[in-house]
Amino acid sequence: MIGAHVFIDRIGKAYGSQTAVGGVTLDIPAGEFLSILGPSGSGKTTLLTMIAGFESPSAGRLVIGGRDVTAISPDRRNIGMVFQRYALFPHLTVAENIAFPLRMRGIRKNLRAERVGRTLDLVQLPDYAMRYPHELSGGQQQRVAVARAIVFEPPVLLMDEPLGALDKKLRETMQIEIKQLQQRLGATVIYVTHDQEEALTMSDRIAVMAKGKIAQLGTPADIYRNPQSAFVADFIGKxxxxxxxxxxxxxxxxxxxxxxxxxxxxxxxxxxxxxxxxxxxxxxxxxxxxxxxxxxxxxxxxxxxxxxxxxxxxxxxxxxxxxxxxxxxxxxxxxxxxxxxxxxxxxxxxxxxxxxxxxxxxxxxxxxx
Ligand SMILES: Nc1ncnc2c1ncn2[C@@H]1O[C@H](COP(=O)(O)OP(=O)(O)OP(=O)(O)O)[C@@H](O)[C@H]1O
Ligand SMILES: [Mg+2]
CATH class of the missing domain: 2.40.50.140 (Nucleic acid-binding proteins)
Known part of the structure; x- marks a missing residue:
């Protein structure tokens, strides 16, 4: 897997008279880990679902790997996505859950099994293939969700508060695992969180969002040391x-x-x-x-x-x-x-x-x- 360049060009989304995302531009180099950090309702999920293709923007365009995908359906964007709640199929085993995106892509059965096995190793769940989601802990379910998002080796991985439901200790372990995984795979990751510590530890750059706009974009150290507004100063760190x-x-x-x-x-x-x-x-x-x-x-x-x-x-x-x-x-x-x-x-x-x-x-x- 190798990451793709993602160019978000003045993307906006209005629901009726309400602006959820108001003209966001982000130029994300291949292989970057970019976090989108902001308070509840600031437009993070809306922005992510537009990148994934589940919502169509009211304005702007999206270019992934040099290809304008603004009007392309989600399944043809080749993007992996992890949602806040695990969203595993409850009636499918772990292996079947992970194999699902491969089946959708018409990958042969023996190749599927091999890829699923390799991905289970990657998320450190090699012995869990035959279990059902309800037989797993929250952290294990989340790792399965990550496995399902990466199994088809997407060049872009979107994560919407993937660790929000986990306790602090597990969250910290998973942060390190996801970061290491991303570095090994080379994927471009856009990671939504409202946890500033998480954003500071995981990201190459952080985009702080407020009211549908980017309030500040920079490296964690830059944002922490040189907040450009009282809002950002207040939001990052104490x-x-x-x-x-x-x-x-x-x-x-x-x-x-x-x-x-x-x-x-x-x-x-x-x-x-x-x-x-x-x-x-x-x-x-x-x-x-x-x-x-x-x-x-x-x-x-x-x-x-x-x-x-x-x-x-x-x-x-x-x-x-x-x-x-x-x-x-x-x-x-x-x-x-x-x-x-x-x-x-x-x-x-x-x-x-x-x-x-x-x-x-x-x-x-x-x-x-
Ligand atoms: N389908 C929709 N119809 C109308 N308004 C919507 C819709 N989806 C989102 N919104 C509004 O858009 C704004 C941004 O919502 P969004 O879900 O993107 O926020 P968020 O930053 O992800 O918040 P949270 O941290 O709570 O997940 C909110 O004011 C929300 O009420
Ligand atoms: Mg959200």
């Missing part, structure tokens, strides 16, 4: 937001007043922020919990945010401190500190300074969340 007043400043570093004696400096996150923001505007300051530190009150230096420890909890690899600010609307800031990093833990109610690392603060126009 993020604290504080509201303040824009006091102006030189390019790259702006002053934001958060409270009577609390003024911090932060770079604008979005290109053009400098020209768009006006002195006196309400702006939103974003702070990643893992890029914050804690000191005793008064020791925080520049960009110190005074507050009091409300709760501290042990969370395995890190400690999570909730700090209630002593300024503004007294919001809670989450501070995440690697376990055992802090020599003297602060007591509940202790006055502290929350300190942002260099580059740990980002600034957005208020209207964006």
């Amino acid at each position: 993020m604290n937001f504080l509201t303040g007043e824009f006091l102006g400043g030189a390019a790259g570093t702006h002053s934001i007043k958060l409270g009577d004696d609390v003024v911090v400096q932060a770079p604008g996150s979005v290109p053009g922020f400098e020209t768009a923001a006006r002195v006196g505007d309400r702006v939103r300051l974003a702070l990643r919990p893992e890029r914050l530190g804690l000191t005793a009150r008064g020791a925080g230096g520049k960009n110190a945010l005074p507050g009091r420890i409300e709760t501290s909890v042990f969370a395995g690899s890190f400690d999570l401190h909730l700090v209630r600010t002593d300024f503004g609307s007294r919001e809670i800031i989450q501070v995440q500190i690697p376990a055992d990093r802090m020599n003297a833990p602060f007591a509940k109610g202790a006055p502290v300074d929350v300190v942002a690392e260099q580059g740990g603060l980002r600034l957005f126009a208020d209207a964006e969340v």
Whole structure:
């Protein structure tokens, strides 16, 4: 199997007056693992079903492997698809389920058996051929669904929240398995999820969707470090937001007043922020919990945010401190500190300074969340 280039060209879908997908363009190189990440109702499934051919777009076109397939029926697009719920045929055995796409393609029986055997090995279920779906665990059923999607060696594989119904541990195991499988097969994978951790670990690139459009497209590291809007910043990873007043400043570093004696400096996150923001505007300051530190009150230096420890909890690899600010609307800031990093833990109610690392603060126009 070798992946195909997928070009989604201004694809749109309207249901009556409602726009489910509003002109999405994605250029996906052969063999890429692209995740589509977005909240419920953002148009992920609609986009995927248009690529598969089960829905026809109201606008735009779709080119796979250099061939315009916009008007081609699903069975002639040669795309594998895994749905959120397993969608196995309950009355067919595992082997028969996996053989189904091969039968549809008129592949001879002995060749079918060989391919099914090989694919069962690939998804690590060699001894399950004769079982029925109800005799399998959720994770095993999902692996059968993956096997059925890849058995005919499609150059493009679409997955719509394939692990959504599984528990966390199994989901993480399956994430690694699917990723390894994709690398071995070389297929182009378009993977829908609303789980940002899943998208971050599995993808070459992530397309964040909001309201039927791509809010941001980039590598996981890029999206995580340089969110271009408060929406993306909020959606990917954990993020604290504080509201303040824009006091102006030189390019790259702006002053934001958060409270009577609390003024911090932060770079604008979005290109053009400098020209768009006006002195006196309400702006939103974003702070990643893992890029914050804690000191005793008064020791925080520049960009110190005074507050009091409300709760501290042990969370395995890190400690999570909730700090209630002593300024503004007294919001809670989450501070995440690697376990055992802090020599003297602060007591509940202790006055502290929350300190942002260099580059740990980002600034957005208020209207964006
Ligand atoms: N057949 C349909 N008829 C009318 N509206 C639809 C239809 N299918 C989807 N929609 C609407 O289109 C929008 C996008 O739906 P879609 O299923 O693509 O979202 P999604 O991102 O997959 O959400 P989820 O994470 O909940 O699966 C929603 O507002 C939905 O109500
Ligand atoms: Mg969906």
